Amino acid sequence: MKLEFEMDTYKSEIKPTWCPGCGDFAVLRALQTAIHALQLEPWNLLIVSGIGCSSNLPHFLSTYGFHAIHGRALPVAEGAKLANPELQVIVTGGDGDGYGIGVGHFIHAMRRNFDITYLVMNNQIYGLTTGQASPTSEKGMKTKSTPIEGVIENPVDPISLALASGATYVARAFSGDVKTMAELVKNGIQHHGFALIDCMSPCVTYNKINTYDFFRERVYDLQKEGHDSSDMKAAFAKAIEWPFVQRDRIPLGLFYRTEDVPTYEDLEPALKKGPPVRQPLGVENPDELLREFL
Amino acid sequence: MAKNDLVFRIGGAAGDGVSSTAESFAKMSARSGLHTWTYSSYQSVIRGGHVWTQIRGSLGPVLSHGVDPDVVVALNQQSMDVHQGDVVEGGAIVYDTDGTKPDPAKLRRNVRLIGIPLRKKAQTLSPNALMRNTVALGAVVKLFDIDFRHVESAFKDIWGDKKPEIVQQNIAAAKLGAEAVGQMGGSLNLGLPYSNEAKYLMTGNEAICLGALAAGVKFLAQYPMTPASSILHWMASHGPKYGVVVKQVEDELAAMNMTVGAGFAGVRAMTATSGGGFCLMVEAIGQAGMTETPLVAVLVQRSGPSTGLPTKTEQGDLNLALGAGQGDWPRAILAPRNPEECFRQAAQAFNLAEIYQTPIILISDLYLGEGYRTVEKLDFNVPIVRGMMAADGGTAKDFMRYRITESGVSPRALPGMKGFQHVAATDEHMENSELISDVLAGLPEHVEERRKMHAKRMRKLDGLRKDTPPPELWGPKNADLTLLIWGSTWGPAHEAIIQVDETEGVKVNSLEFPTIFPFHADQTEQLLRGAKQTLAVEGNYTGQFTRLLRAETGHKADRFYGKSDGEPFTWRDIADHILEAVA
Numbered sequence A: 001m002k003l004e005f006e007m008d009t010y011k012s013e014i015k016p017t018w019c020p021g022c023g024d025f026a027v028l029r030a031l032q033t034a035i036h037a038l039q040l041e042p043w044n045l046l047i048v049s050g051i052g053c054s055s056n057l058p059h060f061l062s063t064y065g066f067h068a069i070h071g072r073a074l075p076v077a078e079g080a081k082l083a084n085p086e087l088q089v090i091v092t093g094g095d096g097d098g099y100g101i102g103v104g105h106f107i108h109a110m111r112r113n114f115d116i117t118y119l120v121m122n123n124q125i126y127g128l129t130t131g132q133a134s135p136t137s138e139k140g141m142k143t144k145s146t147p148i149e150g151v152i153e154n155p156v157d158p159i160s161l162a163l164a165s166g167a168t169y170v171a172r173a174f175s176g177d178v179k180t181m182a183e184l185v186k187n188g189i190q191h192h193g194f195a196l197i198d199c200m201s202p203c204v205t206y207n208k209i210n211t212y213d214f215f216r217e218r219v220y221d222l223q224k225e226g227h228d229s230s231d232m233k234a235a236f237a238k239a240i241e242w243p244f245v246q247r248d249r250i251p252l253g254l255f256y257r258t259e260d261v262p263t264y265e266d267l268e269p270a271l272k273k274g275p276p277v278r279q280p281l282g283v284e285n286p287d288e289l290l291r292e293f294l
Numbered sequence B: 001m002a003k004n005d006l007v008f009r010i011g012g013a014a015g016d017g018v019s020s021t022a023e024s025f026a027k028m029s030a031r032s033g034l035h036t037w038t039y040s041s042y043q044s045v046i047r048g049g050h051v052w053t054q055i056r057g058s059l060g061p062v063l064s065h066g067v068d069p070d071v072v073v074a075l076n077q078q079s080m081d082v083h084q085g086d087v088v089e090g091g092a093i094v095y096d097t098d099g100t101k102p103d104p105a106k107l108r109r110n111v112r113l114i115g116i117p118l119r120k121k122a123q124t125l126s127p128n129a130l131m132r133n134t135v136a137l138g139a140v141v142k143l144f145d146i147d148f149r150h151v152e153s154a155f156k157d158i159w160g161d162k163k164p165e166i167v168q169q170n171i172a173a174a175k176l177g178a179e180a181v182g183q184m185g186g187s188l189n190l191g192l193p194y195s196n197e198a199k200y201l202m203t204g205n206e207a208i209c210l211g212a213l214a215a216g217v218k219f220l221a222q223y224p225m226t227p228a229s230s231i232l233h234w235m236a237s238h239g240p241k242y243g244v245v246v247k248q249v250e251d252e253l254a255a256m257n258m259t260v261g262a263g264f265a266g267v268r269a270m271t272a273t274s275g276g277g278f279c280l281m282v283e284a285i286g287q288a289g290m291t292e293t294p295l296v297a298v299l300v301q302r303s304g305p306s307t308g309l310p311t312k313t314e315q316g317d318l319n320l321a322l323g324a325g326q327g328d329w330p331r332a333i334l335a336p337r338n339p340e341e342c343f344r345q346a347a348q349a350f351n352l353a354e355i356y357q358t359p360i361i362l363i364s365d366l367y368l369g370e371g372y373r374t375v376e377k378l379d380f381n382v383p384i385v386r387g388m389m390a391a392d393g394g395t396a397k398d399f400m401r402y403r404i405t406e407s408g409v410s411p412r413a414l415p416g417m418k419g420f421q422h423v424a425a426t427d428e429h430m431e432n433s434e435l436i437s438d439v440l441a442g443l444p445e446h447v448e449e450r451r452k453m454h455a456k457r458m459r460k461l462d463g464l465r466k467d468t469p470p471p472e473l474w475g476p477k478n479a480d481l482t483l484l485i486w487g488s489t490w491g492p493a494h495e496a497i498i499q500v501d502e503t504e505g506v507k508v509n510s511l512e513f514p515t516i517f518p519f520h521a522d523q524t525e526q527l528l529r530g531a532k533q534t535l536a537v538e539g540n541y542t543g544q545f546t547r548l549l550r551a552e553t554g555h556k557a558d559r560f561y562g563k564s565d566g567e568p569f570t571w572r573d574i575a576d577h578i579l580e581a582v583a
Helices: A024-037 A052-058 A075-085 A096-103 A103-112 A160-166 A178-190 A212-216 A234-238 A241-245 A268-275 A285-291 B018-031 B077-086 B116-123 B131-143 B146-160 B163-185 B205-215 B230-240 B252-265 B276-293 B318-324 B339-358 B366-370 B444-467 B485-505 B519-526 B544-553 B572-580
Strands: A045-049 A064-067 A090-094 A116-122 A170-174 A195-200 A219-221 A250-257 B007-016 B035-041 B048-058 B069-075 B092-096 B111-114 B200-203 B217-222 B245-248 B266-272 B297-300 B332-334 B361-364 B372-375 B423-425 B472-474 B481-485 B507-510 B516-517 B536-537 B561-562
Touching: A024 A052, A024 A090, A024 A116, A024 A178, A024 A195, A045 A052, A052 A064, A052 A090, A052 B423, A064 A075, A075 A090, A075 A096, A075 A103, A075 A116, A075 A178, A075 A268, A075 B217, A075 B245, A075 B252, A090 B339, A096 A103, A096 A160, A096 B544, A103 A116, A103 A160, A116 A178, A160 A170, A160 A195, A160 A234, A170 B048, A178 A195, A178 A250, A195 B200, A195 B372, A234 A241, A234 A250, A234 A285, A241 B007, A268 B230, A268 B245, A285 B200, A285 B205, B007 B018, B007 B077, B018 B035, B018 B048, B018 B131, B018 B146, B018 B200, B048 B077, B048 B217, B069 B077, B069 B131, B069 B572, B077 B092, B092 B116, B111 B131, B111 B163, B116 B131, B116 B163, B116 B516, B131 B146, B131 B163, B131 B276, B131 B372, B146 B163, B200 B205, B205 B230, B205 B266, B205 B297, B205 B339, B205 B361, B205 B366, B217 B230, B217 B252, B217 B561, B252 B266, B252 B276, B252 B297, B266 B276, B266 B339, B276 B297, B276 B318, B276 B361, B276 B423, B297 B339, B297 B366, B318 B332, B318 B361, B318 B516, B318 B544, B339 B361, B339 B444, B361 B366, B361 B485, B366 B485, B481 B485, B481 B544, B481 B572, B485 B507, B485 B536, B485 B572, B516 B544, B519 B544, B536 B544, B536 B572, B544 B561
Parallel strands: A045 A064, A045 A090, A064 B423, A090 A116, A116 A195, A170 A195, A219 A250, B007 B069, B069 B092, B092 B111, B217 B245, B217 B266, B266 B297, B297 B361, B332 B361, B481 B507, B481 B536, B536 B561
Antiparallel strands: A170 A250, B007 B048, B035 B048, B035 B372, B200 B372, B332 B516, B472 B507
């Protein structure tokens, strides 16, 4: 069967500006593979990002994009989704953008269970600002902003945070395995509700600890070990394994998924009339509206 | 001169039901056919403290909440202490004889003391403590000779058909109050000929909501903050019926960013807040300027700095609106003077936002936003202009979202439009939205591209200046003094001008600015040419508008009267400063 859209249909003319070897190439490839597999119409796909190396991603695809300010990609995406719920909305960004400056929006977007897919390219360092500590930097990591004792804070654990906040699809992928990542992204896009895919995406320039080899030596596939992703308790148990309990084994794959929760769009009363972007403007019977003021 | 207005003030503690009693009276006044204006003085507390509301009803157009009341209802001793001295000669004070005492030494002449055991009388009908207000309200209705049917209809509005027994109890309570006044000398005999033709009564915030609905708003994201919260409340209960998504969000960062997202996706989108919330919106509103995303932001000012006086009025956020965001980006700032203008400008703001693809700020304040005023019937038949869309003529092939044009406006495309895909970028970008910032910045041809792109955006100010309402000169052409005013100062200033003319024969006019930015410098200079002396009147300490006027025209106001004590201008405040200036 001939597909309507080729892989290249989704590519823009702009070449990625990432460092050679950057984990973000794999995430771009996985996303492109997923939307190609789903044959999504590029004009009905909106990719919103914040600021950071990874947030340049929308420019490299041929869909609609909004390259927002630092940390605010999620609310921009939520506004767009509410204005036109028929758009497929994907948010991309980094760990600083989503788990640092934007962490408040991250929690609230998940508790609302918007039908949005969120790909975080998590490299555990600030890349674009040349190597400061990130909210997911491991304890003890020496960076430009923590040169003496290293990081003395605990890292944010996005997987536990997502489970606790009401995300209905929670997964972790690794840039060293594009095929599995693409599958997780595809399923996340198809999921009816908020999907987080935390993508471990090594920074080859500024993070000399959490490298491709670091992950290759430690990762294992949750699904291959028989994890039940419909069990929230089991998901929490797997979530805290790394970085809190130990750092020898890092679970990848789908932690949790439920389809039983209605999305925000399902419940919002104004959307019962259809997408607001297609509703007529103005007030048909102003006298009726004005009566309460008389 | 025959009296042509009534002024009623009620004071008590927060939680005593002062504001709902006052609202009922304002409705009765408007339904009696009076032009009506209210001001509520309240505090940042849910129970206790001291709150009061003043309602003024007038046979002719009313311009402020007035000064001294004809009747005061004092629900506690503090209210008596604070307000008894303000009651006009021949006026009356209604109070509860259990626990409240007037001080005759502090009263003006012939002020009638109408002590009623309010609580005891109310308790004969219901255990509800708030019912004593209804007894007092009945007394006030009698003192002003207001038709009792307006009392009944007001109570039916509040409790409706669902609780007829409560409506009946309240009507009975009001009758007890009216009877008590009947036994204590009867009405004030003001002789106001009520037409009993109901007038529309609304707040400035409600008028903004109505204007937005008329213009087809489909999205409001907001975080609660006094005095803008009533926009969220009204829209939350009315919006969905008109297909408006109304979202209370986690903070003002989200409010502005969601509004940006909704505007980008193609709906008419707005947010509303006060100064503190606007501070949080600043980065994101600049984002809308850079990405050329239409939206309307309503800034209802209160007293600053910082948390300031949350329940008090000020015009101190003009600099904030003028300077919001890093770098230069094109914006318009409209400043409505009254509820009718709130309606019109809200509707117009959505057109300007979409025509020029940039944020439009509507700056109001607590006095205008929360005060109730009667208005003429609003005309919902407002023009709707949605601006240039790529699909209107252009082809997808040569579409460039940020095409450089003479007007600065580029063809716009919405997500969902086939073939017009693009990325809206907050980094500086080229016509096709490719970033200049990353690997092109500083290269000679891209230095030029940046210059051109920035100039393109800023050229929108020329169009905005043409399309926004120009300054207006109100009052006699040949005046001894010209007031320079903006926003809610309009009402008290006009009343002051009328008063000094009637009582002192002093001729004053006012130059007023429904548009603050882009500044209409040419017209302003022309209108100022005939001014003998100018007095700038605004509700802040430094003269934020006065300084803008000087920066834009070189005109230094001869005198400046800035008020930032939290209270609104009264006409008398302004009249005093006028007389001082012309003395």
